[in-house]
Amino acid sequence: MRSLLSVVAVVLSVLISPSITLPNGAPESVCDTMLPKHGNNIPPLTTASPFRITPGTSVIGSGQQLQVEIESFPTNVVYKGFMIQARNRFPPYQVLGRFEQTDESAIKLINCGGQDSTATHTNTQTKKDLALEWVAPADFVGEIVFNGTIAQDYAQFWVGLESTPVKVVSSGQPPSVVGISTTRRPPTTTTVPPYVAPTAAKGETVDPIYQGCGDTKGCFGFPEGCVETRNCRAVVATVVQGERYIFEMKSGYNRPAYIAVGLSTDSKMGDDSVIECVPEQGTVNAYASWTFSGPYGVSRQGVAQNFIKLVQQSYVDGVIHCTVERDAVTTVKGQRFDLINEKYHVLLATGSSADSTHVSYHDIGRHVTGVPLALAEVGPVQGNSKLLLRLHGAFMLTAWIGTASLGILLARYFRQTWVGSQLCGKDQWFAWHRFLMVLTWLLTMAGFVIIFVEIGGWSQVDNPHAILGVVTTVLCFLQPIGAYFRPHPGTKRRPLFNWLHWLGGNLAHIIAIVAIFFAVKLQKAELPEWLDFILVAFVAFHVFMHLIFSIFSWIQIGGCVSERRNSQRVTSFPMADMTPSRNSMSSGDRKQDAAFSGFRKVMLFFYIIIILAFVVALVVIIVLAPIEDTYESIRKQIMN
Structure with missing residues (x-):
């Protein structure tokens, strides 16, 4: 009798264990790792995956819908579980957009930092060539990739499958490529998901904007010393690529209405060339402006906008994040700014209000470098003494x-x-x-x-x-x-x-x-x-x-x-x-x-x-x- 019970227990464990492990899809607790919680600490496979995540187009307007397919090679290969989400291709690699519910029998939507931002399975039945409908965020312009985990069965799954990049442009800008891609390519090897944020020694999440500060880019923020501790209320990072000077700015302290960086020949406000990043109607726009002294103020009037280019932006949970390119040599209000040969004080400011023509007083914070900087030089940056x-x-x-x-x-x-x-x-x-x-x-x-x-x-x-x-x-x-x-x-x-x-x-x-x-x-x-x-x-x-x-x-x-x-x-x-x-x-x-x-x-x-x-x-x-x-x-x- 005892031997019979042992046999029954073994059979039940074999039959039940694969099905009881997340049969209803991935939980929200794995939003960051996308790693299935299968028993016995089964690791993901590192071999070439027979599955591919294929977006229907390479360009989409903000707020528009995109079809995403899970394809297999050979075509007769099936799978039982999946987890798919769209992420920013660049730091901070946040989850973006949302999925539409198109098949409740096969697809379940979960919240990974946003409503319905991740799609997963509802059961462990075999699946093949499943199509998902993803909606781009209305407040994001930049490149995204679809990252996913595909489980062929209980013991075989791949983590970090990555689609080709999709460029999200302003909804007013017509996409250069439309329609569903029909060209099939061979499956690619999987990699560790690149969006997983690096962690400090104590397990604390580190914002990617601080990566490379002092080594590959110059970083400046406030309060003083915040770049070292990686907890700035506002921060700007500068990178030089040829004759293009790239300014990456970020601020979320007290839900700012703008973040701006200025270049000045002295440490005082007035006669400075400024780049503003301002959230407007769910998206972030970049403007060039000019500061005045006596009385103090800032205005975009009479300032050309063609020497700056918004490369990337996001506005999520009150956090402004933008990347702006600026020409190396410009003339603003009759004053020549030569970033290659001259040094400038960097002024960083954030404020709680802005209108359609200018930003208002920097009541959230302002800081200025203690000495003029050559922006191409990389090293520690100190603020003006207080x-x-x-x-x-x-x-x-x-x-x-x-x-x-x-x-x-x-x-x-x-x-x-x-x-x-x-x-x-x-x-x-x-x-x-x-x-x-x-x-x-x-x-x-x-x-x-x-x-x-x-x-x-x-x-x-x-x-x-x-x-x-x-x-x-x-x-x-x-x-x-x-x-x-x-x-x-x-x-x-x-x-x-x-x-x-x-x-x-x-x-x-x-x-x-x-x-x-x-x-x-x-x-x-x-x-x-x-x-x-x-x-x-x-x-x-x-x-x-x-x-x-x-x-x-x-x-x-x-x-x-x-x-x-x-x-x-x-x-x-x-x-x-x-x-x-x-x-x-x-x-x-x-x-x-x-x-x-x-x-x-x-x-x-x-x-x-x-x-x-x-x-x-x-x-x-x-x-x-x-x-x-x-x-x-x-x-x-x-x-x-």
């Missing part, structure tokens, strides 16, 4: 989040703390207040000069940060001048000075904080949006501490201090010394600290620690901006 920009941000944050906040707090609540103790011949509160505010003045003036040196003029960005910064700087500049000419205590003009000094300092502080909030929105700053939450936390903490100090001041002013403390002079509170009468203070009053001085000292220590933490965190985020990319780069270096 040291001055980072120093400006670090100085202004340190001044107005750190030193100004602390200096204002000391002057407002600590006039009757550390009574009898002096520094450099001055009361402690005044000595530290003066030191902190002088430091604020120096940092602000340095930051103001630095940013004008960096930009080279007034900012053209539609953001109030610049005007708020100027107002802050003017108020800050005037404060020490007014303090130097302040009237003596007790004179009738002293209250006026006190009010003006208080008003100027607080206005400068408030406007500076508002300007910092607007700086987060600046594209050049490369700051994360969540930085707003840190700034809000700082404002909340600063206001909370002022509220705590003020409450204790109000308690004392309201007479809530016990009679046993009545010999002590209460603290100098906000706006103290605003009138001559408030200046009267006997020598006895100044011999000891005011009430709650111990509490104020503890709270001051707490305030300094938290403010220091805010300043350090914000300066690090600014100096290492964009912080997310820097963090990811450091993490990868540590992990590797």
